Amino acid sequence: MSPKPTQLLALLLAAIVTAVVLVPSAIILFESVLSPERKLSLDAYGTVLGSRVVRQATWRTFEIALSVTALCILAGYPLAFAIAASGSRARSLLITCVIFPFLLSAVVRAFGWNIVIGETGLLNRILLGLGLIATPLQLLHTEIAIILGETHLLCPYMVLSLLAVIGRIDPNLEAAAQSLGASPPGVFFRVMVPMTLPGLFAGTLLVFALAMTAFATPWLLGGTRSPVLTSLLYRYAFVSFDMPRALAIAGILLILGIAFLILHRAVTQRSAMTQEHAA
């Protein structure tokens, strides 16, 4: 019997996505470990990690990703719990505030931050007006600018990851804890936070991976003074035409990004499975 049409379709679809996404990624990984004499070698990685610029950018990338993840957790909890607790009108208003910026281009959002934190921007004017600072802060093209921009870019992912688990918490639990004498902070830290750990892990891994590999936000807000790995990748590929270095940096980003996102999938699928068992 000939294969069924659905099987042929499945093969065709798999082939298309493999050809456009998986094969090109595999090619850059492979080429990144080839020497100019087409022999296997890690020289390109050695050269790249031996350069001070790349080491600084790698360190900066990690530092930023860590700060962004921490800030996203601080933003995620109040926003997710507020969304979960509100009635339908307030809920859709809050989701709008979280989701609408989420859909906007990173360029558009970074431009907004440009105006907010620029030398004559909103933030400096407020701080000067309040007398908190004497001279305008130079925030643009610093790590702080990138951290602000990426937190804005990625905190919706944290909110959505937390919402996915908050929705599964039995609403009677909060009332039960309160009737047993737990204070609202006690309910939050001792009951709600432990119950949301799978969402927190999932959100943390997702935000960290996306923060390390974000491109437009650090490019616009960090400028050339604070390059991260992705801005170096772009510079090597398009400005200095240094393909071996670009390949090595792309290899590093690819491996880090995939590792974190596979962990993320494992965490979310595990929590979905325990959920199925409980149901």
Next chain:
Amino acid sequence: MTSWGADLGLRCWRALVAGLLVFWLVFLLAPVVVAVAVSFTATEYPVFPPQGLSLRWYANALSTSWFQESLATSALVALASTAISIVLGTTAAYVLSRRAAPGRAALEFILMSPLIIPSVAIGFALFHLVLQLGMQKLSFLNLVIAHAVVTVPFTLRPAWSSLIGANRAIEEAAQSLGATPWVAFWQVILPTILPAIVAGAIIAFTFSFNDVTVAVFLVGPTTKTLPVELLAQIEYTPDPTPAAITAIIMAITFVFFLIVERTVGLDIFARTE
């Protein structure tokens, strides 16, 4: 005494929670509101709060050739890639929803891989491939193919969950009444999952229209998408024209956002996995 203390503690906690919430909402909306407000300024430079009220930067933006060209490119790329992505995603959802399709887990992994591999790596990898194949001149085609495949997870997911929820019995009924699988798909299944397909299509379109990370590696000198062109122009444009363009992009995105909200509801974003 204790109850008074507890009461005070409770109030402090509530004030803290409310304060945090307001802080983060302001944080989320500040860059959006500020960029839109600045676009209406009458001054020669971006300033907030805007001074005077003027539409001159909109007029300026609309008459700027790079804006006209890149807007057209972005719209065409987004339309073409979304159309392809709908076909791929819906077909994939149909295949994945079959009960005993062999290799289903592998297929799902491959189809979802655009979400696992960092966009910046996909963009660079495609740029590298395009160079090796000598396809740099076909940048429009490259952009369409890249966006079509990268958005497959967005068109696949809503259609898939809708198909799982759809009553398989009606398809079997149609087939037992003599409809071929093809006819049953077009006349029975497709109409039931249409809202999900539309939702997925809007998300895919919005992604393509706003993407810069993949597109920046694939654009050609005459085919630049709007976000990529804006990325390059912001540095060289000291006047508020980029603010007006930013506001126009936001308005277009907001229309799509409203369509999603009114048709399938915002909860489509809330159930991510």
